[in-house]
Structure formats: structure tokens, C-alpha cells
Amino acid sequence: xxxxxxxxxxxxxxxxxxxxxxxxxxxxxxxxxxxxxxxxxxxxxxxxxxxxxxxxxxxxxxxxxxxxxxxxxxxxxxxxxxxxxxxxxxxxxxxxxxxxxxxxxxxxxxxxxxxxxxxxxxxxxxxxxxxxxxxxxxxxxxxxxxxxxxxxxxxxxxxxxxxxxxxxxxxxxxxxxxxxxxxxxxxxxxxxxxxxxxxxxxxxxxxxxxxxxxxxxxxxx
Amino acid sequence: xxxxxxxxxxxxxxxxxxxxxxxxxxxxxxxxxxxxxxxxxxxxxxxxxxxxxxxxxxxxxxxxxxxxxxxxxxxxxxxxxxxxxxxxxxxxxxxxxxxxxxxxxxxxxxxxxxxxxxxxxxxxxxxxxxxxxxxxxxxxxxxxxxxxxxxxxxxxxxxxxxxxxxxxxxxxxxxxxxxxxxxxxxxxxxxxxxxxxxxxxxxxxxxxxxxxxxxxxxxxxxxxxxxxxxxxxxxxxxxxxxxxxxxxxxxxxxxxxxxxxxxxxxxxxxxxxxxxxxxxxxxxxxxxxxxxxxxxxxxxxxxxxxxxxxxxxxxxxxxxxxxxxxxxxxxxxxxxxxxxxxxxxxxxxxxxxxxxxxxxxxxxxxxxxxxxxxxxxxxxxxxxxxxxxxxxxxxxxxxxxxxxxxxxxxxxxxxxxxxxxxxxxxxxxxxxxxxxxxxxxxxxxx
Numbered sequence: 001x002x003x004x005x006x007x008x009x010x011x012x013x014x015x016x017x018x019x020x021x022x023x024x025x026x027x028x029x030x031x032x033x034x035x036x037x038x039x040x041x042x043x044x045x046x047x048x049x050x051x052x053x054x055x056x057x058x059x060x061x062x063x064x065x066x067x068x069x070x071x072x073x074x075x076x077x078x079x080x081x082x083x084x085x086x087x088x089x090x091x092x093x094x095x096x097x098x099x100x101x102x103x104x105x106x107x108x109x110x111x112x113x114x115x116x117x118x119x120x121x122x123x124x125x126x127x128x129x130x131x132x133x134x135x136x137x138x139x140x141x142x143x144x145x146x147x148x149x150x151x152x153x154x155x156x157x158x159x160x161x162x163x164x165x166x167x168x169x170x171x172x173x174x175x176x177x178x179x180x181x182x183x184x185x186x187x188x189x190x191x192x193x194x195x196x197x198x199x200x201x202x203x204x205x206x207x208x209x210x211x212x213x214x215x216x217x218x219x220x221x
Numbered sequence: 222x223x224x225x226x227x228x229x230x231x232x233x234x235x236x237x238x239x240x241x242x243x244x245x246x247x248x249x250x251x252x253x254x255x256x257x258x259x260x261x262x263x264x265x266x267x268x269x270x271x272x273x274x275x276x277x278x279x280x281x282x283x284x285x286x287x288x289x290x291x292x293x294x295x296x297x298x299x300x301x302x303x304x305x306x307x308x309x310x311x312x313x314x315x316x317x318x319x320x321x322x323x324x325x326x327x328x329x330x331x332x333x334x335x336x337x338x339x340x341x342x343x344x345x346x347x348x349x350x351x352x353x354x355x356x357x358x359x360x361x362x363x364x365x366x367x368x369x370x371x372x373x374x375x376x377x378x379x380x381x382x383x384x385x386x387x388x389x390x391x392x393x394x395x396x397x398x399x400x401x402x403x404x405x406x407x408x409x410x411x412x413x414x415x416x417x418x419x420x421x422x423x424x425x426x427x428x429x430x431x432x433x434x435x436x437x438x439x440x441x442x443x444x445x446x447x448x449x450x451x452x453x454x455x456x457x458x459x460x461x462x463x464x465x466x467x468x469x470x471x472x473x474x475x476x477x478x479x480x481x482x483x484x485x486x487x488x489x490x491x492x493x494x495x496x497x498x499x500x501x502x503x504x505x506x507x508x509x510x511x512x513x514x515x516x517x518x519x520x521x522x523x524x525x526x527x528x529x530x531x532x533x534x535x536x537x538x539x540x541x542x543x544x545x546x547x548x549x550x551x552x553x554x555x556x557x558x559x560x561x562x563x564x565x566x567x568x569x570x571x572x573x574x575x576x577x578x579x580x581x582x583x584x585x586x587x588x589x590x591x592x593x594x595x596x597x598x599x600x601x602x603x604x605x606x607x608x609x610x611x612x613x614x615x616x617x618x619x620x621x622x623x624x625x626x627x628x629x630x631x632x633x634x635x636x637x638x639x640x641x642x643x644x645x646x647x648x649x650x651x652x653x654x655x656x657x658x659x660x661x662x663x664x665x666x667x
Contacts, residue, residue: 054575054658075579082577093572093662097232102225109225110577154576 001030001162001194002051007060009046009217020046021057022217030161033188033195035205038214044198045166047214051196052164053081065161082110086155090167092147094139100150101126101135107158125153129183145176152183156193163187165197169204181207223589230590234597237562241594244558248598249605251551252641255544256606256634257613260624264439266515267629271378271438271445274475275514277343278377279485280444281336281472282517285324285527286504321504324527326351328468329453329461335492336472341484344475346374349456350443351469354424358410365406367424368447369456377475378445385418385433393452400429404437405621406448424449439622441518444471446621466499466507486511548641555645559591563649570653571661583654591646592639599638606634 009021020043028034028051036044049055050062056072063069065084071077086107094103104122113121126132129149139147148168155163165184169177181204187193197208205211213221234241268275299306332347339345348370356363375387380401388399400422407414410422414434421428429451440446453461460469476482493509512520512529519536520529563570570583578586610624 049659052575054571054662073580075581078574078577078579081575087572087575089572089662093568095229095569095572097229097236102228105225106573107576110573110579110582115224 001032001065002026002028002196003061003063004047004051005061005063007047007050007057007062009043009050009055010058019217021050024060024214024217024219026212026219028194028196030194031188031192032210033185033208034197035208035211036196036198036214037200037202037205037211042214043217044214048164048166048196048198052085052087053077054087078110082107082158084161086158086160086163088148088151088155088163088165088168090170092139092144092151092171094147094150094154096139098138099135100131100137100139100142103139103150104153104157106154111158121157122153125157126150128156129153143176144172145179148172148176148180149183152180152187156187160193162194162196165195167198167200169199169201177201177204226586226589227593229586230593233562233566233590234594240558240562244555244594245598245601247551247554248595248641249601251547252599252602252634252638253605253609254547255637256602256626256630257609257624258544259633259637260606260610260626260630261619263627263630263633264622264624265441266518270381270436272442272514273379274377276479277476277482278514279342279474279476279482279489279511280514280517281332281474281489281509281511282326282444283324283471283510283527284327284331284466285322285508285510286466286498287323287506287508288321288504289506323504324510325467327470327472328463328465329456329470330464331466331468332470332472335496336489339474339485339488339492341476341481341488342474343477344373344376346371346377346473347470348374348444348453348473349460349469350447350471354449356410356422356424363406363409365424365448366446367449367451369451369453371453374450374473377473380438380445381436383414383434383436385431387433387450388452393454396452396454398427398429398455399432399452400424401433401435401450402431403435403448403450407431407434409448422449424451425455427455437621437623440620441521441622442514444473482513548637548644552641552645556648559646559649560652563587563653566653567656567661570656571658571663574656574658575662580654584650587650587653588643588646591650592642595638595642595645599634602638603631603634 004024004026007021007024008019011018011020024047036047038044046055050057051064053062053064053069053072061068064080067080069077095106101119101122104125105118108118108121123132123135126135129152131146131149131153134142134146139150142150163184168184169180172180184195184197185207188195195208197204199205211221212219272278301307329347336347337345348368350366350368352367352369354365354367356365372388372390372393380387383404385401387401388397392399402410402417402422404414407417411417411420417431417434420431422431423429435450438445474485476485489509489511493507496507498504498507508527510527510529516529516533520532523532523535523539525531525535573583607626610626613619614623
């Protein structure tokens with residue numbers, strides 16, 4: 001489903017050159033639930049961003065759902081990302097000025113889906129997350145766990161084949177974190193969604209199929 | 222999609238109310254000034270009575286005579302020297318200050334002799350608009366401007382008659398004692414415009430029957446603005462029979478169509494070259510200064526010597542420059558404000574791009590939001606403009622010129638809002654649309 005070949009990411013400034021990722025190659029088959037772990041600054045989020053085509057590697061090839069990424073800035077890549085990928089962020093990144101349901105509809109706007117269909121799909125996703133009674137609320141009116149569930153609803157509303165989650169439980173307490181992990185696990189088991197999750201939490205990581213460890217930009221296991 | 226953008230645009234405006242207030246104030250004030258200026262230009266230069274046919278009218282307000290003598294006269298002689306041609310040049314200095322210049326309005330007899338039946342002209346009129354009279358009513362002295370004209374004057378200038386009618390050719394020829402008053406003159410003299418037709422007014426010792434009341438024309442155009450309109454045959458014999466070139470008259474021509482204006486102006490120029498000057502030792506060049514309604518208006522504001530078309534070009538250049546400057550300064554400020562507001566939304570832009578928005582979608586979203594803001598400012602500006610126009614008209618700041626906010630002005634105002642919204646939003650929107658997703662998401666939290 002996702003293939004990374006010899007991925008290197010180097011950040012260059014006038015003064016210093018930093019290697020965030022050093023020759024990483026990973027293959028993630030469809031339906032796998034993969035965790036990426038490592039100390040802070042080891043390149044976990046960078047690797048996830050490259051998988052999600054929202055960051056460009058310095059060298060190496062990225063292939064997602066059988067399609068090799070050539071141009072990270074093209075309309076075609078944006079459409080592909082919209083169709084195949086869903087993102088969940090540590091800080092939720094919900095738009096505060098929009099209601100819950102308007103936030104969840106966001107990916108469908110760029111699919112040119114009709115307003116009626118968008119609404120139906122968003123309602124279904126929120127119902128799946130147990131938030132059907134919070135549709136008209138605003139993010140500021142929700143708890144952390146509820147916000148993250150809205151973010152998950154937004155990530156799955158377009159039925160993507162891949163979900164990329166960057167420390168989805170990082171800002172939540174353990175109870176809420178477990179709740180979120182359960183949701184992700186169910187998505188993976190019941191719908192076969194490929195999930196790649198960056199986490200600091202060993203307990204969460206053990207609930208996934210496979211664990212990849214990074215250290216100083218290199219894969220160590 | 223655009224309903225979603227509209228919802229978000231309105232929500233974003235409410236996010237930082239102070240910045241929104243500053244933006245809206247700047248936009249609405251700028252647009253108010255632009256709308257009032259547009260209303261002014263439309264009133265002054267638009268096609269409405271008595272100048273509905275302004276695009277077919279040629280005016281001849283002035284005759285110019287010049288005496289141009291070269292300061293230096295060169296002569297070159299050729300002679301043979303040792304069998305070869307050699308050149309010998311001499312120059313003669315002319316007398317200093319020999320050039321002279323004189324210009325004035327034109328005599329009736331000149332116009333009558335040379336300016337009838339010009340090619341391209343459907344009608345012509347000779348009129349005099351430089352006379353003033355003191356008129357006494359109820360112990361009060363009024364100073365009225367009088368305009369003397371022939372009957373065809375009313376065929377060229379389509380005055381809006383509030384009551385009655387203009388004088389006819391037969392009445393002019395038979396010197397029937399009739400007059401047309403402006404609305405203001407009627408109110409000043411009779412206290413009303415109602416039931417004034419058939420009453421009389423004393424002008425220059427003559428009792429004249431009022432046969433028409435016209436709507437007050439703008440006082441910026443002396444060839445239509447007057448209080449009393451009288452048949453030309455009521456002028457003194459001296460003024461009508463003056464045989465010289467100069468006199469108190471002007472001419473107006475109605476072209477068959479807009480394109481025929483240039484034919485008339487060319488014919489006038491050609492006539493000027495053909496006419497023999499009465500005293501060539503004193504003046505050796507004759508120029509007849511013709512103009513369109515617009516170019517004459519510009520000429521009175523920007524007096525480029527004897528060249529109304531040149532004045533119009535200068536006027537357009539200066540006016541366009543000022544308008545652009547007036548739009549540019551607040552636009553630059555708004556761009557600055559929009560950039561800082563947009564940067565606050567970097568994370569939102571990053572999330573949208575992560576979920577499939579391409580640069581074009583982001584650009585159109587942000588531009589749409591800015592146009593919404595500009596149109597809100599435009600509505601406020603429109604309300605302020607209406608209030609300002611009312612104040613200007615009520616205080617008579619522009620005299621008899623009454624500003625109007627009509628459909629043309631409204632449409633121009635909409636266009637100004639759109640252009641303003643796009644200009645001030647384009648650069649910030651473009652910058653935001655090009656943000657790298659990963660950097661945008663890291664930038665700040667939503």
C-alpha cells in the first residue's frame with residue numbers, strides 16, 4: 001500500500017545541515033496497522049508527513065496505493081491525497097469558526113460532492129464516532145477526546161484507504177487515549193483501513209500489528 | 222463550496238473584531254470617496270438633460286487671433302569660390318515682442334456668415350450666455366444670468382421642462398416678448414414653480430411673458446446654465462450687427478451621429494484657414510477653438526492653451542493618476558493587514574491542503590473572503606456616500622449642481638468594490654496558497 005525507498009530528508013540552512021531521515025526504506029501492506037516510535041526529534045513525524053505527501057523527501061521514492069509520487073504540489077497529487085488519505089493530528093487542527101459537522105465535511109468540499117451528499121456522509125461519520133448529538137457544536141465546546149473523535153470523523157468521512165495519525169493520543173489522558181485507540185483499531189479490523197500511527201506510548205504501540213523504531217533519522221528496527 | 226466559504230468568511234470577520242473594524246472603516250471610507258467622486262463625474266459628464274445628446278454636440282466658444290513672427294530669419298546663399306560651391310549664411314534678428322495673441326467669444330455676424338450649414342451638422346445654434354441683469358421684485362433685488370438664443374438652441378440642448386415650452390422660431394423672428402425661466406429663478410421671483418406660465422417678468426425694462434420653466438441645469442456649464450432664457454432678437458442691435466470677429470456669442474452644433482463630430486470640427490478648422498483676416502498687419506493667424514462637451518469641461522479645469530483636447534488628455538491623466546493613488550494607498554494598507562491576518566490562518570490552510578485543497582482552491586477561497594469583506598465595506602461605503610451626497614446637495618456646496626446616485630453610479634461602485642477586493646486580496650491569497658503544508662501546520666495551532 002505504501003512503499004518508501006531510500007528516503008532521505010535533509011534540512012539545509014545557510015549555517016547548518018540537518019539530516020532528519022537517513023536512507024529509510026519501509027513497505028506497508030494494505031490493511032496493516034503500523035506504529036512508528038522513537039525519541040523526540042528522531043524523524044517520526046517527518047516520515048509520516050512524507051508518507052502523506054505533505055512533505056517532500058530530499059531523495060528517494062514514495063509510492064502510495066500503487067502510484068509513485070512525482071510532483072508534490074500538483075493538483076493531481078492534491079486530488080489523490082483527498083481520495084486516498086486521511087490525517088489525524090496531535091493538536092486536532094479543527095477550524096474553530098466552523099461547527100463540528102462543517103469541520104467533518106471539509107475533505108468532501110474538495111471532492112466537489114453535492115451539499116446534500118456531503119451532509120449525509122458527515123452525519124454518518126459523526127454517528128460512527130458517537131457524536132451525532134454534537135453536530136452543531138463548535139470545537140471550543142468539546143472536550144479533548146471529543147475533538148479527537150471529530151478529527152477522526154473528518155479523516156474517515158471520505159472513506160480513505162489510508163489514515164495517518166500523528167500522536168493522536170498525545171494531548172489526551174489515558175482513558176480518552178484508550179478510547180481513541182479502540183476506535184482506530186476497530187477501523188483497521190472492520191474496514192481494513194491501513195493505519196500508520198506515530199506515538200511515544202509503548203502501550204499504544206503494542207496494540208498495533210507492527211512497530212518501526214527510528215533513532216537519529218535511521219530505522220533501527 | 223461557496224456557501225461554506227461565505228459562512229467561514231463571516232465567522233473569520235468576527236474573530237478579531239478590532240482588525241475587522243479597521244479594515245471595514247478603511248474600505249468603506251475609501252469606497253465612499255470613490256462613489257461620491259463617481260457620482261460627481263456622472264452628474265457633470267453623464268448624458269442627462271440638457272446634455273443627453275452630449276456625444277453629438279460640438280461647441281464653438283472662442284475665436285483666437287494671433288500674430289506670429291519668427292525671432293530669427295536665416296538665409297543661405299550659395300556662391301562659387303575657386304570653382305567650388307561655397308555657402309554663406311546670414312541671419313537677421315526680428316524685432317523683440319512682435320508676437321501677439323487675442324481671444325474672445327464671437328460676433329453674431331461672423332457666426333451667421335461662416336458657421337451655418339457645416340457638413341455633418343444636423344442643427345446649429347448661436348447664443349450669448351454672458352449677460353446679467355438686476356431684477357427687482359417685492360423690494361428685493363435679484364441678479365439673474367440671462368442667455369439669449371435662437372429657437373434651435375432647444376433642439377440641441379434637451380432641457381427638462383417642468384411646465385410650458387421653449388420659444389419657437391416664429392416667436393424669435395417676430396420678437397415676441399417671451400421668456401423661459403429656470404426652476405431657481407421661478408422660485409426666487411415668484412416664490413413657486415406652480416402656475417407661473419402666462420405670468421410676466423420685467424427684464425431690462427421689458428415685460429416678458431413666461432412660457433416655460435426648466436429644471437435647473439448644472440452651473441458648471443455656462444452654455445446651458447442660466448436663470449432666464451430669452452430670444453436672441455431681444456439683444457441690442459449693436460450686439461447683433463457687430464461686423465468684427467469678436468462678440469458675445471458662442472455656437473453649438475448637433476452632429477448627425479457621434480462620428481460626425483470630428484467632421485464638424487474639421488470643417489470649422491478648414492473655415493478658419495480660408496477666412497481672410499481684416500487686419501493682417503495686426504494678426505496673421507485665425508483659430509476657431511471648437512470642443513466637445515467633455516473636452517470643454519476639462520479645458521475650464523486644466524487650461525492648456527487653446528487646446529481642449531489636450532486639456533482633456535491632461536485632465537484624464539491627472540484624474541486617473543489621482544484615482545489610482547487614492548485606491549492604491551488603502552489597497553497597500555489592506556494588503557498588509559490581510560497578510561498578517563492570513564498568516565494567523567496558516568495551520569487552517571495547511572489542514573485544508575492536507576485534505577485535498579489545491580493552491581487554486583485556497584486562492585479562490587481567500588479571494589472570495591476578501592471580496593465579501595470588501596462588499597460589506599462597499600455597503601457601508603454606499604450608505605455613507607448616500608449620506609454625504611444628501612449633505613452636499615442640501616448645503617448647496619456645489620451650487621445648482623445636484624449629485625445623483627443612479628444605476629450607472631451604482632454599477633461603477635460595484636465594479637470598484639470588486640476591483641478593490643481582488644487587488645487587496647490577491648497578493649495575500651497567493652502567498653497563502655503557496656504555503657508548504659508541513660510548514661503551515663507547524664506554524665500555529667487553530
